[in-house]
Amino acid sequence: RAAGGDLFGRAPAQADPAPVDGEIGLPRLMPLDQPFQEAIARAAAGNKCGTPGVHAPYSVEMALAQDFRFAARMLARNKGWTIIAVLALALGLGVNVAIYSVVGLMLWTPLPYPHPEQLVYIPQTNLRRGFSRAGVSLRDTRDWASASTIASTAAYQSRPMAISGQGEPQHLPAMQVTPEFFATLGVMPVLGRAFTSAESPESASRVAIISHELWQGMYRGDPAVLGRDIRLDGRNYSIAGVMPEGFQYLYERMDVWIPLSLEPSQRERGVRSLNSLARLKPGVSVAQAGAQVRSISERIEQEDPKTSQGWRGAVRPLADRIIDRGARAAARTMFGAMGLVLLIACANVASLLLARGAHRRREFALRASLGAGRGSLIRLQLAESLLLSALGGAAGVLSAVWTVPLLKRIAPPDMTILQTARVDWNALAFGLGLSLLTGIVFGVIPAWLLTGGDLAPRLQEASRGSSGGRHVMLKSLVAGEMALALVLVAASTLMIRSLVRQFSMDPGFDKTNLMAAQVLLSTTRYPETTQVVDFYSRTLDNLRHDGSIQSAALVQTIPLGGSNRYSGVRFEGETDAKQDQIAGDMIVSPGYFQTMRIPLLAGRDFTEADNADAQKVAIVNETFLKRYWPKTPNPVGRRVRMGGEQAPWLTVVGLTRDVRHTSPID
Secondary structure (H helix, E strand, O other), X not given: OEOOEOOOXXXXXXXXXXXHHHOOOHHHHOOOOHHHHHHHHHHHOOOOOOOOOOOOOOOHHHHHHHXXXXXXXXXXXXXXXXXXXXXXXXXXXXXXXXXXHHHHHHHOOOOOOOOHHHEEXXXXXXXXXXXXXXXXXXXXXXXXXXXXOEEEXXXXXXXXXXXXXXXXXXXXXXXXXXXXXXXXXXXXXXXXXXOOOOOOOOOOOOEEEEOHHHHHHHOOOOHHHOOXXXXXXXXXXXXXXXXXXXXXXXXXXXXXXXEOOOOHHHHOOOOOOEEEEEEEOOOOOHHHHHHHHHHHHHHHHHHOHHHHOOOEEOOEEOHHHHOOHHHHXXXXXXXXXXXXXXXXXXXXXXXXXXXXXXXXXXXXXXXXXXXXXXXHHHHHHHHHHHHHHHHHHHHHHHHHHHHHHHHHHHOOOOOHHHHHOOOOHHHHXXXXXXXXXHXXXXXXXXXXXXXXXXXXXXXXXXXHOOOHHHHHHHHHHHHHHHHHHHHHHHHHHHHHHHHHHHHHOOOOOOOOOOOOOOOOOOOOOOOOHHHHHHHHHHHHHHHHOOOOXXXXXXXXXXXXXXXXXXXEEEEOOOOOOOOOOEEEOOOEOOOHHHHHOOOEEEEOOOOOOOOOOOOOEEEEEHHHHHHHOOOOOOOOOOXXXXXXXXXXXXXXXXXXXXXXXXXXXX
């Protein structure tokens, strides 16, 4: 019995009592039916109040439902506080779900081929020459196929092709491959056949395999497409097969595959212009295969030092060709940074719960005096924190759906896998699990502190202050937030400085107001070299007469385009021709250095007089000069030969500064 009435009787019929400490009043806190039966039952089990021996049925499900209903009412009653807590959680959870949707593709998504862990690629390396991932020759891939650790190897190269015969000609992404390519990947055509050994690089076969999308679009899915001709680069190819729907090689769209065809001079070991693909035998590790391939490379170097000195094959997981190890490390760092953001958000919400708990001390004391055990009070607090985390998780997933497209827009163009990123069921499951985890993490500590000790005396102490334990925890949470924030700021500063350094790195030319266009000519319409030269000359002349264009030029490979061409180098008067020497080379038109604003350091630029009938000339850069003529300050007048013995001698007429071709940092 309590003062002023019977504790287990009916409440007086006057107006609702005033709320306790600004919260909800006692009649609303503890309805006078089931909760009092619960208090009586718990008292019988040893609680501090209640009538021993009185039991009433009260299931755990009913208690949880009541806790969540009450938590929902409390959150709705404190809208401002709830909105702040939900926004804090939405920020932490949203960025984590968005980054997971992107980083998950880079770190944990396997390649879409059978047994992807067996797939590798084998680039050539020559550390002395500065090549960490160079191309390979056809002979290299065939030699590596003899390794006992390798099940099969293939070679390929990508090249766009012009398709004609139906409507306007258009360019299609295409790939030239050796017959073993599809078997090595483990993916075969769904219609027709793959290439056979008879369609080797020496055969110049005219067959093609097309993508499922091209089959559906151009041929309307006609199953009789096999054997029909498709006109590519002015030549007819017989369609031999159709690949499965959605098939891509390393997430790059390809519409046509044709057999790799090489001239005899292109099959030499020194011509490293191909890409390699290999499948390891079951149970073989990358390290085991790498050791054997290096051994084969050393044997080749001894047999043919002229073209193989310093060159080694390096076995690497095929997944690294999409996302290299440096990018993977950066992705892990980014994911860890987002984890710090979530920890800061959890600490914020825990601080809010602790601060708010100061206004609920008397409520918990009343509940304890009416028979509620500590477990029930903690459960009530957890119900509130789980509701908060659910609301924050929903808002976070919604923000992630908007954020992922933005991340795809700023992704590097060579990371094509990131264009497939989306908030899928895996990301939703990750967000759900993260929401539950955060709800428990930021709810347990405040609940434990707010319900600890003897709660009954707090009925009299509520108006005189709060316990020191909560103050200590609040200060600890604030200190932890500050420490995490400082770590995050420091890491972000370092990453931003690295990005700024990369973007501000001088590529060797002026990018202001530069525009580029790719032009591919059909070899059947322009079969003669003179026709090709005439087309480009007229095109260039028309561009230069356009009033909106200051200057124009032609170039074989665009700087920063991610690729370069390499050829062997020989020098006039060289006594030791056995040393393996290589340099990147490309063809440019007069006006190229002026258009790109690449300064000449010595000599002259190309002119219109440097045509096919004139003396063959070349311009070299600073790196070439330092590597091959380190004691020559001015290379003008010296002669070099690019390629084989039949290549003409080139007279150096100029020296230019270095230009980055592969990437801003390479």
